[in-house]
Amino acid sequence: MTERSICDIAELRTLFLFENLTDEQLQWLCSRGGVESFEPGVVISEGDPATCFFVLLDGTIALSRKVGADDVETTRTSQRGAYAGAWSAFLGGAAPQGYTATMRAVTPSRFFVLDADDFTQLMRQWFPMALHLLEGLFYGNQNTQRVVGQRERLLALGSLSAGLTHELNNPASAAVSATSALRNRVAGMRHKLALIAGGAWDRRQLETLIGLQERAVEQVAKAAELTPLEAADREDEFADWFADHGIGDGWDIAPTFVQSGLEVGWLDQIREVVDDGMLEGAVRWLNYTLETELLMNEIEDSTTRISTLVTAAKQYSQMDRAPYQVLDVHELLDSTLVMLSRKVGDVRVVKDYDRSLPDIPVYGAELNQVWTNIVDNALQAMDGEGTLTIRTSQVDEYLQVEIGDTGPGIPEDVVSRIFEPFFTTKPVGQGTGLGLDISWRIVVNKHHGDLTVESRPGDTRFRVRLPLHEAAAPTAGGAE
Structure with a gap:
């Protein structure tokens, strides 16, 4: 890089970005900026404070974004007037003021360079209507993503809550029913005990029984x-034994002895210690x-x-844990x-x-949101039949989670x-198009990891890579 040199007004006027400016405005640019x-x-690096606005005069540049451990090139151009850098400086604190991409000079290149503060002044004074439109677009899109994102999470929470309620209701109903039946059986045992106590039982018989x-x-x-067939055969054996020994309705109590794991020969031990009556x-x-x-x-x-489900719900929500933990x-x-x-x-x-x-160090509750989005999409794609495969492994310095399904692809x-916000293939009203966008931002932006997908009919695989070690101090903000 060389020191800034004085720019040429005539050269600036040849750029599509400045072609409609007045001589006075071009003079102002040259007095504030330079070449x-x-x-x-590398000209600028992603994440560094955005201090300058760059406009390409000649040469070739390439823009790239960090995805996991890789730099992914997004743009390569020799178009004069292409710009990069602090282009969102006019938004002030409403947007992160860091370079959103890394810009490299592929060949020796010249730029018109303007400080971020001067670019902000230019936007506010020269293009007030355009500025209002841009701000409206920015805030509107930001608000829409926030509202729809909240709706996406509420829909997911409602669906999960309905499923959890159903899963809790089954064992709870079973426990209530079993408790009621148990009360009746205990009462029956007391009645039988009273009969036994009043009968002609000697001490040896009672002890043996x-x-x-x-x-x-x-x-x-x-x-x-x-197996059902084995159980049926054994119940028939018990019912026959009861019938042979004068015990009425033996078929009614036979299932209990079978479920208890007893064999017919065990009943002969009872017959040996008690009288036929x-x-x-x-x-x-x-x-x-x-x-x-x-x-x-x-x-x-x-x-x-029930306890397992409640524990899983607590684990899923991470409600009793710090947001950022080693898990x-x-x-x-x-x-x-x-x-x-x-x-x-x-x-x-x-x-x-x-x-x-x-x-590994993660935001547990937010990662669960990622798993939910990916697994739920896989289940919907398979429509009730197929195989869901979840595989974990280490790839270099990352922990990889691969979630695959056998859907149509x-x-x-x-x-x-x-991964684009609001993009969805689902019918209107059945998807917001933010599930995978939110997942991408949780994995890539918040965890400094990587989220990719490969798909063909019968084999779709989402791969999430998370750093094995803390890549940066945890951020205070959310995923969005």
């Missing part, structure tokens, strides 16, 4: 899972015992399911799957996790636009 020359290399009761309860905890009472007393144990297991399973990404993924379990339905879920990956003419 600078650059050899091939109680011992059988304890072993039966232990067997419930070890009961093997039977007391056999039915002893069997039914043990049936109440087994039913009670099964109902308590059902209540335990139901309440455990296990797999826990975030699992909590998202639990929250979306109703939508998953019959879709096969394959989790190929590399559990050796370390915990994203059309080739669409895939390059899916």
